[in-house]
Amino acid sequence: MTELSIEAVGLVKNFGQTRALRGVDLAVRKGTVHAVLGPNGAGKTTAVRILATLLRPDSGTAHVNGFDVLRQPGKVRECVGLTGQFASVDEGLTGTQNLVMIGQLLDLPKREAQARAAELLEWFDLTEAAGRVAKNYSGGMRRRLDLAASLVGRPAVIFLDEPTTGLDPAKREDMWDVVRSLISDGSTVLLTTQYLEEADELADEITVIDHGQVIANDTPNGLKHQIGGQRLTVRPADLSREEDLRDILTRVSLRAPENDGRGTLTVPVESDAVLPDVLVSLRDAGIVTEEFSLHLPSLDEVFFTLTGTRSLGDSAESVSADKAEVAA
Amino acid sequence: MTAVAFDAQPTGTRARRPPQVRLLHNSLVLAKRNLIKLTRTPEQLIDVTLQPIIFLLLFYYVFGGALGGGSGSSRHDYLEFLLPGILGQTIAMSSISIGQNMNEDIEKGVFDRFRSLPIGRAVPLVGAVFAEFFRYLTVCVITVGFGYILGFRIETDFLALLAAVGLTICFALSFAWVSVWIGMKMRTAGSVQGVMMLLVLPLSFASSTYVRASTMPGWLQAFVKVNPISQVVGAVRGLLIGGPVAADVGWTFVWIGGLLLVFFPLALRAYVRRT
Numbered sequence: 001m002t003e004l005s006i007e008a009v010g011l012v013k014n015f016g017q018t019r020a021l022r023g024v025d026l027a028v029r030k031g032t033v034h035a036v037l038g039p040n041g042a043g044k045t046t047a048v049r050i051l052a053t054l055l056r057p058d059s060g061t062a063h064v065n066g067f068d069v070l071r072q073p074g075k076v077r078e079c080v081g082l083t084g085q086f087a088s089v090d091e092g093l094t095g096t097q098n099l100v101m102i103g104q105l106l107d108l109p110k111r112e113a114q115a116r117a118a119e120l121l122e123w124f125d126l127t128e129a130a131g132r133v134a135k136n137y138s139g140g141m142r143r144r145l146d147l148a149a150s151l152v153g154r155p156a157v158i159f160l161d162e163p164t165t166g167l168d169p170a171k172r173e174d175m176w177d178v179v180r181s182l183i184s185d186g187s188t189v190l191l192t193t194q195y196l197e198e199a200d201e202l203a204d205e206i207t208v209i210d211h212g213q214v215i216a217n218d219t220p221n222g223l224k225h226q227i228g229g230q231r232l233t234v235r236p237a238d239l240s241r242e243e244d245l246r247d248i249l250t251r252v253s254l255r256a257p258e259n260d261g262r263g264t265l266t267v268p269v270e271s272d273a274v275l276p277d278v279l280v281s282l283r284d285a286g287i288v289t290e291e292f293s294l295h296l297p298s299l300d301e302v303f304f305t306l307t308g309t310r311s312l313g314d315s316a317e318s319v320s321a322d323k324a325e326v327a328a
Numbered sequence: 329m330t331a332v333a334f335d336a337q338p339t340g341t342r343a344r345r346p347p348q349v350r351l352l353h354n355s356l357v358l359a360k361r362n363l364i365k366l367t368r369t370p371e372q373l374i375d376v377t378l379q380p381i382i383f384l385l386l387f388y389y390v391f392g393g394a395l396g397g398g399s400g401s402s403r404h405d406y407l408e409f410l411l412p413g414i415l416g417q418t419i420a421m422s423s424i425s426i427g428q429n430m431n432e433d434i435e436k437g438v439f440d441r442f443r444s445l446p447i448g449r450a451v452p453l454v455g456a457v458f459a460e461f462f463r464y465l466t467v468c469v470i471t472v473g474f475g476y477i478l479g480f481r482i483e484t485d486f487l488a489l490l491a492a493v494g495l496t497i498c499f500a501l502s503f504a505w506v507s508v509w510i511g512m513k514m515r516t517a518g519s520v521q522g523v524m525m526l527l528v529l530p531l532s533f534a535s536s537t538y539v540r541a542s543t544m545p546g547w548l549q550a551f552v553k554v555n556p557i558s559q560v561v562g563a564v565r566g567l568l569i570g571g572p573v574a575a576d577v578g579w580t581f582v583w584i585g586g587l588l589l590v591f592f593p594l595a596l597r598a599y600v601r602r603t
Contacts, residue, residue, distance in 0.1 A: 052444050077446040088437030092365040104357045105447050107345065133368070149441060 003030040004063075005157050005188035006051060011060035013046050013212075020046040022212040023060070026190075028205075033179060033189040035203035037196060039303070043212040044192035045085055048161045051190070052082045065156050081150030085161045089145050091135040095126050098134060098145060102152040113152075120148040124178070140171040147178065158182060160191040164198060176201055196296050200224070208306060215306050227297055227305040228268040232278065235264040235291035248281045264291065351454070354447045358455025363462060375425060376463045380418040380471040384411070387538065388478055395539060404479055408569050411475040412492075413537035416561035418467050419500040420532045424524040426460055426504050427511030431520045434512070434602065450596050457504050464500040468493045483569045492567035495580055499560045502584045505591035512598035531557050556583040 006028035013021040021043045028034040036044050049055040051062055053073040061068065067075040082088075089098050096117050103113025121130045124144040129137060134145060143163065150158060160179065164172040179202050182189055193199050199206045200220045208216040208223070216223060224230075232253070236245050242263055249257045252274045253267035260266070272294055282289065297305070345353065366372055387410050392403040430453070433439070442452045472480070472489070482489055507524055514520045534551055535558040541549050552558050559579040566573030 054440060054443050074446055077444060080444065082440070082444040084437055084440050088439075088441040090361065090438040091436070092368060093361065097361075097364060101357060101361055102441070102445070105354050105442075105445050105451075107350065107353075146437075150444075 004028060005030045006034070006062070006064050006190055008047070008051065008062040009060055011047060011050060011062060012058045013043075013050065013055065014058055020212055021050075021057070021060075024209060024212065024214055026051075026062075026207060026214075028188060028190055030188055031183060031186055032204040033183055033191060033202050035199035035206045036190065036192045036209060037194070037199045037206055037302075038192070038209040039194060042209045044209065045161055046212075047209070048082070048159050048190065048192060052080055052159050053077055054082075078153075079156045081153065081155035081158045083143075083147045083150045083158070083160050083163055085165065089134045089142060089149060092133065094131050094133055095121055095137075095145050095148075096130045098149055099152055102149050106153045108152075116152055120151060124148045140167055140174075143167065143171075143175070144178075147175075151182075155187065157188045157190070160189060162192055162194065165194065172198070196298070196302055200296060208302065210303060210306075215303075223302075224296070227302050229270045230268070230272070230294050231266050231297050231301065232269045232274070233264060233266045233291060233293045233295065234278075234282075234289055237288040237290045239263045241285075241287050244285050245282075245287055248278065248285065248287075251281075252278055268297070269294070347448075351448045351451065354451045355454040355458055358442075358452055359458035359461075362456050362459035366459065366462075372425065372429075373463065373466065375422045376418065376466045377470050379421065380414055380467060381474050383414050383417065384471065384474055384478065387414070391538070407475065407478055407480050408483075409540075409565070410538065411471065411480050412561050412564035412568060413535075415468065415471050415496055415564055416535070416557045417532040417537050418471060419464055419496060419560075420503065420528045420557055422463060422467060423460075423500065423504050423507045424521055424528065425507075426456060427507030427509075427514075427520045427524060428517040430456055430508055430511040431514060431517045434599070449600055450592075453508055453595060453599055457501055457508065460501060460504050461497060464497045465493070467500075468496055484567060488567045492564045495563055495567070495577065496560060499556070499580055499584055502587040502591075503556075505587060505595050509591050509595035509598055512595055512602055531555060535561065537561055556580070556587075559583060 004027050006026060008024060008026040011021050011024040011026075024043065024047055026034075026036070026047070036047065038044050046055065050057050051064055051069060053069050053076050056070065061070070063069070064076045065079045067079070069076050090101070093101065096114075099117035099120055100110070100113045103116050104110065106113075108116060118127075118130075121127050124147065126141060126144060126148070129141060134142060137145065147160070147163065163179070164175050167175060176198070179189055179191065189202075191199075191202065203220060205217070205219055206223050207214055216226065218226065232249070234245060234249065236242060242259075242265070245265055246257055249265055249267045253269055255267055257265035257267045275294065388403070388407055392406045392410070395406050433456075439452065472482075472493075506527070507520070510523050511517075511520050514523060534548060535555045536552060537557060541552040541558070544552060556579075559576045560583075562576035563573055563580050565571065566576060
């Protein structure tokens with residue numbers, strides 16, 4: 001049996017009338033990246049805060065690195081690092097002062113705390129900004145400093161709560177590299193995200209939660225298989241050719257394309273193996289495209305498929321209705 | 329970004345200090361955090377620098393003549409009486425800011441970081457109160473120093489001055505917990521100030537700060553006698569200009585202990601419950 005770094009059973013947490021978690025189970029194997037995927041308000045942050053001992057669950061149990069989060073919170077805090085959704089650095093201190101402070105709170109002698117701070121600042125490309133007050137950092141720099149702060153104590157388990165939300169795509173990929181290097185050094189990472197793409201890039205296993213409940217738990221490939229692989233999106237240059245395009249896409253996908261209402265058609269496809277067939281058919285039919293892309297389904301699409309509340313072939317109206325539901 | 333060695337060794341291997349030493353050490357680390365922030369915003373020191381000077385000047389020149397009896401020399405007598413009072417009043421007033429600052433500070437993400445670290449729950453609060461030591465020391469230096477310019481002279485000795493300053497700061501540090509508690513309870517920094525003013529104004533005026541209790545009606549005298557500010561001011565008066573001090577010093581220590589026993593746990597509980 002593989003060793004579990006995080007094991008949560010039946011976590012329930014209510015905030016007044018709001019039922020944030022309604023019995024969440026989570027099992028994270030040691031040395032892996034585990035993604036918790038869900039929309040805003042799904043309960044991701046609440047789950048992380050319980051596991052990092054910032055919140056007490058109303059019921060359920062959780063163990064982190066073998067320690068009970070309710071009975072041994074001190075032991076749990078000694079082996080976890082937390083990077084919150086809102087960067088939890090001290091804006092009034094410089095980058096160096098922030099990290100040295102954490103090091104000293106973790107009982108590092110001052111010299112060691114300074115060495116560790118310099119090492120982390122260099123790793124996160126913050127050496128030049130080390131002497132500047134964090135208030136003047138950009139959003140990306142603050143995130144990096146925050147992550148650096150959670151690594152000062154070399155934690156065995158690292159919680160990353162939406163580490164890339166609000167970052168531009170280039171910075172997002174930098175952050176992904178960082179996460180990959182964390183597990184290559186033996187840490188376990190629990191990461192929450194709203195992006196299937198991010199979970200797919202990083203995670204060994206994905207738990208999808210919605211409205212405080214787990215609705216799927218699988219490997220990225222298993223999950224993609226459940227939700228029907230990738231999406232092919234095509235927009236004809238000449239909108240009058242939409243019917244012809246629809247016929248081609250229906251033939252390769254065996255499902256009716258979804259129209260966004262402005263002539264862009266999307267169908268699920270098993271893999272990119274269908275691309276040559278589609279391209280040849282388009283050329284033979286003489287259809288010129290303005291947009292042609294293959295991508296992973298958006299979170300909305302994942303949810304429609306997993307929760308089964310709407311079929312993907314539905315009209316644009318029902319899709320937007322579902323979006324509203326997810327947002328609520 | 330360059331990759332560096334990142335060995336995820338267990339954190340438990342570090343040398344462990346006894347818990348009390350850790351609590352003290354960690355609190356000092358966070359006191360330093362507050363002091364660094366204070367040096368970046370020196371305007372936060374107005375209430376402990378300009379305020380006692382302005383109060384000294386106002387009361388000395390505006391009320392000194394009337395309260396001292398009309399002649400120039402009795403204005404000086406009033407200064408001897410007034411200066412310990414201003415000290416007591418200023419430490420009460422300057423306790424307001426810690427509650428306000430903590431109220432704002434706790435909403436910031438860095439408190440999530442503190443909560444997720446293996447440090448005592450009380451550490452962020454104790455650290456903030458420790459940092460107040462320097463503000464209260466400033467109050468003492470400025471008030472006594474400026475008093476000297478106006479003509480105030482210590483009638484006792486240097487040791488008595490140190491004792492007076494020490495007692496004042498000890499009392500201020502325990503009174504600060506009232507402010508911290510209110511800072512944890514209130515939803516906005518503005519309401520912390522409002523509530524603290526309601527508390528501090530009667531405490532500092534309905535006391536022996538500006539005039540002798542014997543000039544007040546009997547029911548008020550009863551309050552003035554148990555008012556902790558009266559007792560601190562009485563003790564400082566005795567220590568700086570001579571006279572009996574034992575009773576006032578004793579009662580001040582009782583208040584210091586009492587305030588800590590009641591408001592430290594209250595503040596800590598309010599902090600832990602606030603998420």
